[in-house]
Amino acid sequence: MNLKNYNWFRIDSHCEHFYEVEAIDELKKVVEKYATTRYKIYIIGEGSNILLHRVLKNIVLIKLNFRTIQTKHESKELIIKLDAGVQIDDLVNLGIKYELQSLLQFSGIPGCMGGATFMNIHYNDTSLSDFVQYVTVMEKSTGKLRTIPKNKIHYAYKTNFFKQNPNVIIVNTTLKIKKTRPTTTNLKAIKREIIRKRNSRYPKSNTCGCFFYNLDQKKGKEKSAGYQIEKANLDLSSFKTLHLHPGHKNMIVTKQGCTSDDIFKLAQWIKEKVYEKTGHTLEPECRLIGFETSL
Numbered sequence: 541m542n543l544k545n546y547n548w549f550r551i552d553s554h555c556e557h558f559y560e561v562e563a564i565d566e567l568k569k570v571v572e573k574y575a576t577t578r579y580k581i582y583i584i585g586e587g588s589n590i591l592l593h594r595v596l597k598n599i600v601l602i603k604l605n606f607r608t609i610q611t612k613h614e615s616k617e618l619i620i621k622l623d624a625g626v627q628i629d630d631l632v633n634l635g636i637k638y639e640l641q642s643l644l645q646f647s648g649i650p651g652c653m654g655g656a657t658f659m660n661i662h663y664n665d666t667s668l669s670d671f672v673q674y675v676t677v678m679e680k681s682t683g684k685l686r687t688i689p690k691n692k693i694h695y696a697y698k699t700n701f702f703k704q705n706p707n708v709i710i711v712n713t714t715l716k717i718k719k720t721r722p723t724t725t726n727l728k729a730i731k732r733e734i735i736r737k738r739n740s741r742y743p744k745s746n747t748c749g750c751f752f753y754n755l756d757q758k759k760g761k762e763k764s765a766g767y768q769i770e771k772a773n774l775d776l777s778s779f780k781t782l783h784l785h786p787g788h789k790n791m792i793v794t795k796q797g798c799t800s801d802d803i804f805k806l807a808q809w810i811k812e813k814v815y816e817k818t819g820h821t822l823e824p825e826c827r828l829i830g831f832e833t834s835l
């Protein structure tokens with residue numbers, strides 16, 4: 541199966557063992573089938589923050605399509621439980637429906653709740669971790685479900701429980717959102733405006749968004765990986781199948797014919813050059829799947 545339409549770079553990646561699952565029971569069956577084999581199980585959501593190897597050998601890739609949403613009103617908060625396959629946009633639309641303005645910060649971020657919980661999506665000063673209460677996970681080795689409470693997730697800019705525990709699959713995420721009076725009654729207009737701004741700054745396709753993490757030990761613009769790449773003044777003319785987005789140099793954008801290797805080589809080259817020219821070591825935020833060497 542070619543996963544070109546399952547990753548936002550729109551590059552070819554071949555996987556013999558690819559599953560789309562519609563329910564938890566189905567996921568459990570796939571997990572149990574491969575638990576004691578040589579195959580490594582990876583989960584993808586919308587593929588907006590992954591770089592897939594050209595050939596995924598000894599890998600089982602699973603896309604979760606279960607999408608139930610449950611809501612419960614408490615006096616001052618709304619509790620929302622979202623399956624891993626629910627789109628981030630559906631969460632934003634709940635923000636409009638229930639007048640939870642803080643959720644609108646996620647307007648226009650591609651992906652679904654499994655990926656959002658794993659990556660801890662953020663925009664401006666709002667992060668998903670501000671709302672996460674607990675997460676239900678399935679263990680890849682046993683198919684058993686367990687609940688990870690917020691205080692065990694240890695969300696930080698680059699790390700969290702999920703990134704450190706490759707044995708777990710996020711099945712659903714429960715959020716608690718404070719009901720506060722919105723600053724406007726037209727929340728749809730706020731969503732539109734955030735998306736308009738994002739579209740003027742970011743590419744709309746063929747990218748994974750920010751490829752490298754920002755430098756969290758730096759302050760102001762120095763912190764931005766895009767700024768450091770810009771400062772390194774790189775000549776990309778020998779890379780014919782990709783470019784860096786003019787408005788945001790931390791975003792790699794693929795062109796027709798681009799391969800997984802092309803992206804890996806460009807990222808490696810950027811990392812080397814930025815280190816040479818600025819002394820800073822960039823680390824990939826984009827998640828690599830199927831590569832033998834890391835970036």
Ligand SMILES: Cc1cc2nc3c(=O)[nH]c(=O)nc-3n(C[C@H](O)[C@H](O)[C@H](O)COP(=O)(O)OP(=O)(O)OC[C@H]3O[C@@H](n4cnc5c(N)ncnc54)[C@H](O)[C@@H]3O)c2cc1C
Pocket residue numbers: 548582583584585586587588589590604624649650651652653654655656657658659660661662663702708709710711742743744745747748749750827
């Ligand atoms: C144009 C563009 C703009 C973006 N803007 C932003 C932004 O403003 N803010 C921001 O934070 N991010 C941004 N991103 C990054 C991306 O949208 C988020 O990281 C998003 O949460 C990824 O979700 P996904 O479903 O696509 O995950 P995927 O890309 O499919 O997966 C990402 C990682 O999560 C893991 N994963 C996915 N689902 C599960 C699961 N159920 N269980 C365990 N692991 C899982 C995958 O194995 C992988 O390691 C942007 C990306 C693009 C392309």
